[in-house]
Amino acid sequence: MEWIGLLNYAVFMGIFICIYALLALGLNIQWGFTGLFNVGIAGFFAVGAYTSAVLTSPAVADRIGGFSLPAPVGWIGAMIAAGLIAWPIGKICLRLRSDYLAIATIGVAEIIRLVIKSEGWLTGAARGITGIPRPFGDLPYLASQLAYLALVAGILFVAYLLVERQIASPWGRMMRAIRDNEDAARAMGKDVPFRRLEAFIFGSALMGLGGALFAHFNRTITPEAIDPMIATFLVWIMLILGGAGNNRGAILGVAVIWIIWSMSEMVTDQLPAEYAIKAKYLRVFLIGLMLQVVLRFRPEGLLPEPRGGRKTPEAGATGSGDAP
Numbered sequence: 001m002e003w004i005g006l007l008n009y010a011v012f013m014g015i016f017i018c019i020y021a022l023l024a025l026g027l028n029i030q031w032g033f034t035g036l037f038n039v040g041i042a043g044f045f046a047v048g049a050y051t052s053a054v055l056t057s058p059a060v061a062d063r064i065g066g067f068s069l070p071a072p073v074g075w076i077g078a079m080i081a082a083g084l085i086a087w088p089i090g091k092i093c094l095r096l097r098s099d100y101l102a103i104a105t106i107g108v109a110e111i112i113r114l115v116i117k118s119e120g121w122l123t124g125a126a127r128g129i130t131g132i133p134r135p136f137g138d139l140p141y142l143a144s145q146l147a148y149l150a151l152v153a154g155i156l157f158v159a160y161l162l163v164e165r166q167i168a169s170p171w172g173r174m175m176r177a178i179r180d181n182e183d184a185a186r187a188m189g190k191d192v193p194f195r196r197l198e199a200f201i202f203g204s205a206l207m208g209l210g211g212a213l214f215a216h217f218n219r220t221i222t223p224e225a226i227d228p229m230i231a232t233f234l235v236w237i238m239l240i241l242g243g244a245g246n247n248r249g250a251i252l253g254v255a256v257i258w259i260i261w262s263m264s265e266m267v268t269d270q271l272p273a274e275y276a277i278k279a280k281y282l283r284v285f286l287i288g289l290m291l292q293v294v295l296r297f298r299p300e301g302l303l304p305e306p307r308g309g310r311k312t313p314e315a316g317a318t319g320s321g322d323a324p
Helices: 002-032 041-056 058-064 071-093 098-118 141-168 170-180 182-187 192-218 228-242 247-269 273-297
Strands: none
Touching: 002 041, 002 141, 002 192, 002 228, 002 247, 041 071, 041 098, 041 192, 041 228, 071 098, 071 192, 098 228, 141 170, 141 192, 141 247, 170 182, 170 192, 182 192, 228 247, 228 273, 247 273
């Protein structure tokens, strides 16, 4: 029945919106609240996806003689691996500023992609990893999709609450102070390099979790799935459109962009083959054009960062401190 097909597609989009919302929250911690220009999102996404796949896939377990762990263990491992990878990268790259940091993180993401493609004994090289278990995968298709949507939506909700609580704390106000005036924050005795590294690791761990959820949803992961166009470019547009510095805005931007991206794909898939490739480039152009319009008429995004920060009963809007 047609309505079942539409429901399946709506659930599919909902799952992807939740996964990309995790990526946008991670980027919002780094850029929106701390001012770290990370253009290597695809790298941390890949680390999370492949770490969870290696830990949970029976195919990898047969190849290397171990693991095949439950999916939740893989997700935790993905966050830890992404955070561990982010630590040395942050120690080196966070000494750079703005465009230099962007160039460095792009390079790191490309190195990660090349390592994944070359280490076939572990990652399957170009073939990727298959047979990744998915929670509720033994249920009928629609029930399985709905159950996984509820699961990733619950994970997103918990992540959102934790990030909101952290940003509303003295730690969050300190990070915004570093973003707005790093010299003043340093003069007040704040350990700026360490705090920037904290935000970088925190955001990268969320990106790794998003990659793990993506891999388990598809039940396979290949190098093509970590295309920077999809795993980096779109996430930046989502955050800028929704409103950097506002977690609700980040999630709204994800929903708007992903719905437009998915619906336009449905249209281009109906075109003859000779026009379909050109139409795919047109999709990217339209997304970029929409971003330009938003930057021209509403540069702060659809839901801008609240003026004056967030108030808390304990500390007030202007309090500061180092406690998380």
